Amino acid sequence: AQSVTQPDIHITVSEGASLELRCNYSYGATPYLFWYVQSPGQGLQLLLKYFSGDTLVQGIKGFEAEFKRSQSSFNLRKPSVHWSDAAEYFCAVGASLQGAQKLVFGQGTRLTINP
Amino acid sequence: KAGVTQTPRYLIKTRGQQVTLSCSPISGHRSVSWYQQTPGQGLQFLFEYFSETQRNKGNFPGRFSGRQFSNSRSEMNVSTLELGDSALYLCASSLGQANEKLFFGSGTQLSVL
Numbered sequence: 001a002q003s004v005t006q007p008d009i010h011i012t013v014s015e016g017a018s019l020e021l022r023c024n025y026s027y028g029a030t031p032y033l034f035w036y037v038q039s040p041g042q043g044l045q046l047l048l049k050y051f052s053g054d055t056l057v058q059g060i061k062g063f064e065a066e067f068k069r070s071q072s073s074f075n076l077r078k079p080s081v082h083w084s085d086a087a088e089y090f091c092a093v094g095a096s097l098q099g100a101q102k103l104v105f106g107q108g109t110r111l112t113i114n115p
Numbered sequence: 116k117a118g119v120t121q122t123p124r125y126l127i128k129t130r131g132q133q134v135t136l137s138c139s140p141i142s143g144h145r146s147v148s149w150y151q152q153t154p155g156q157g158l159q160f161l162f163e164y165f166s167e168t169q170r171n172k173g174n175f176p177g178r179f180s181g182r183q184f185s186n187s188r189s190e191m192n193v194s195t196l197e198l199g200d201s202a203l204y205l206c207a208s209s210l211g212q213a214n215e216k217l218f219f220g221s222g223t224q225l226s227v228l
Contacts (some may be wrong), residue, residue: 041158042221043205046222090158091208094214101148101209102171103217111173 002027002095006106013096014114015083021109023091032094034103035065039087059070061085079113087115094096117142119208119220129225133194136223140208140216146170147189148172148217149181152203161204163188165211193225 001085003026013019027091036044037095048059055067065076074091088110120139128134130177140147147157149161181191189209193200203224207217 013133017204036219039222043221044207044217045219049216079159092158096171096213099213101146101163101165101207101213101215102160102206103148103150103158104160105150108155 001045001109004091004093004106006089006091008109009107010110010112012112012114013092014083016080017028019076019078019081019085019111021089021111023074023076023106024072025061025074025091025093026072027095029095031074032096033067034092035059035063035074035076036090036092036105037061037087038090038108044090047076054097069080081111081113083113083115086111119206119218121204121206121220121223123223124221125224125226127133127228129228130196130198132196133190133192134196135190136204136206136225138189138191138220140189140206140207141145141218142206143188144210146209146211147183147187148207148209149189149191150205150207151161151175152205152222153201158205161191164168187227196227198227 005024034049035047089106091106093103095104122137146165150165163171167197178194183189201224205222207219
């Protein structure tokens with residue numbers, strides 16, 4: 001069965017510092033991978049997605065993620081975080097069956113930014 | 116273009132009652148998915164509807180049900196509410212192709228007392 005692991009429940013970084021959020025997945029075929037962000041009391045917003053091709057994917061708000069098949073990883077990075085990046089981040093794998101939509105999410109990583 | 120709209124935003128019910136949540140997808144989107152979000156279990160897939168048909172279902176009891184109307188609006192119903200049903204219920208819409216990105220609403224926060 002498909003699964004996603006985000007090893008870090010909570011990460012704190014200083015404003016202006018670099019960020020890396022880890023994500024490992026388990027999926028039998030070529031995965032469709034996503035990173036979503038959720039601000040308190042809000043729904044999820046897509047940051048970026050990987051379907052195929054270039055393993056380094058650029059997203060919105062200055063985020064990027066790198067797909068590494070050998071490590072079953074899809075880590076999210078940002079060179080310099082801003083206070084507004086404080087939120088919860090979810091990695092997900094697409095687990096669609098016969099066209100039906102389904103995402104399997106990791107448990108999330110809560111990001112706190114120190115001023 | 117308006118986003119995904121979920122109503123109501125907050126809901127308080129007591130055990131044993133039933134509840135209906137509503138979701139209006141982005142115009143033109145024919146797929147609507149529902150997810151339950153709790154601190155303990157995280158985000159879990161409930162079901163997905165496309166053109167008024169349920170295409171996929173998660174591992175939830177039969178108390179959880181849904182439907183989709185011809186205008187793609189969807190409702191989910193939970194009967195005989197339990198304390199553990201307290202959660203944020205998120206709806207997401209898409210055009211309906213496999214593994215495409217989903218657009219999420221802000222959710223309905225359900226509290227069961």
